[in-house]
Amino acid sequence: MILNEQHTPVLIVGAGPSGLMMAAQLLRYGIQPIIIDSKQGPTDESKALAVQARSLEIYRQMGLIDRVLEGGKAAEGLSFNLDGKKAASLSFNNVGEGQTAFPFIHLYQQSKNEKLLLDFLTRHVCPVYWETNLMSLKQTEKCVEVNLQNAGQAITLTCDWVIGADGAHSSVRKQLNIPFSGDTYAHGFYLADVELLNEEINDGYVHLCLGGQGFSGFFPMPEFTRYRVIGNLPAKLExxxxxxxxxxxxxxxxxxxxxxxxxxxxxxxxxxxHHRMADKFREQRCFLIGDAAHIHSPVGGQGMNTGLQDAYNLAWKLAGVVNGRLKHPILDSYAAERMPVAKTLLNTTDRVFNIVMSNKWYSRVFKTWLMPSVLKFAWNNKGIREALFKRVSQIDISYRDSAINLQISQSTKVKAGDRLPYLKVFDEKKQEETDLHEWCSKAGFTFIVLGKLAESDLFTLAKWITQNYPATLNFFYLPPSAKNLHVFEAFEINPNRVKSLIVRPDMHIGFINDKVDMVLTDNYLRNIVGVM
Structure with a gap:
């Protein structure tokens, strides 16, 4: 497809999962980006395999979850094998029950994620310009000028903003001269996508095997008897x-x-x-997301999911600026929030991976004699098991230190910056069950009041929202009831008291107040978030 446009509000370089999610999220807010990729077309290789609960929550908000669940399957558990013998078996059955609508690790190949998002773009008339290369990039205070090579032709395009989602060898990052600090692991590895006739591993479990020569892993894919097999290369084959x-x-x-x-x-x-991270995630009007910003070992199935969340975090902020609804400083919060997440992930996966790959005597002793017992003990402890699931599923990621939060509450369990807890809610009027995440399905901020309000106060509040934030705030009110007692307990709301909160478009809480105060709410939206 030939690119004819001369200007775009947002250019996305790279049509992998991160770039496609970025485009899809912008489309939800009415922004029509241009997305390009140097490849001939979407990947037909399986690549990343695990879709974590936090990513499934994003797909649910987008209305795509049914297709994701139908096209994949939940991992049944994790089996550890040491020197050819089973050492530990950990069941994933409802491991995250009550914490999310998706209390499992979902196996759904990267190629399927890309097809899903490409179909979303197609429905919104947003094509991907394949075989299009970024040749150069030059920024001014008002725009970015890029030179592209498309269908054998040189094209100059001006952009208000550029998103580098073009992977570990990012042209955008190189054009910006942003260092990609880190290193390369010493070992070489192999990956195979195969169909196996092995009944002993056909149990839906991920089978990880450790031995004197390294490690291997068998990951069940959604298709029957099909597996992702990985391992380190022996020295003689490196x-x-x-x-x-x-x-x-x-x-x-x-x-x-x-x-x-x-x-x-x-x-x-x-x-x-490799384990590397860009020294900056933003340079003026250009941003880095996904593998262009950070790469690490595949431990825990975190890579693709982290890239999807990068896009999810940035898109609503950028869309607000492009639409003229948010002030420019909101964009500073992208790097401030996502760089600590990437750094923590990099350090965690690096430590675990080094333990797995180490052949030192003390590591061998730990893996052979201590690790099976430690794993069984940890998994049998409900608190530890839940904490591990929260970490792997990425539902524990919080932005409590972010400058776009405001906490005016004595609550200690749930604070501004946290992901909105997944809590089921019984709608007394409709006499049906829903949940807090369902309340946040529309694009925009969600204003939630928990507690008893007089009818006149409720009317005044609804009128204030309609007059001041008709296109910004989606409003929900939950009065106390026996069936919703657990919601009030989770937010530490005392009897006869109320609590108000504003949930950001990415389902993180931005504002919590132990009362309903329109002046303080207006201050948060105008002066902290920058609503115009």
């Missing part, structure tokens, strides 16, 4: 060109203790892993 799966199989079988029976090999590749 530098061999044209390596084939058949040459790796003996080492895989030695580490796993399984006679691997391959029926079909759909994809096999070798690669090196």
């Amino acid at each position: 530098k061999k060109e044209g390596l084939r799966l058949e040459e790796v199989l003996p080492y895989l079988q030695n580490i796993s203790g399984i006679q691997v029976n391959v029926k079909n090999n759909y994809w096999f590749t070798t690669y090196r892993l």
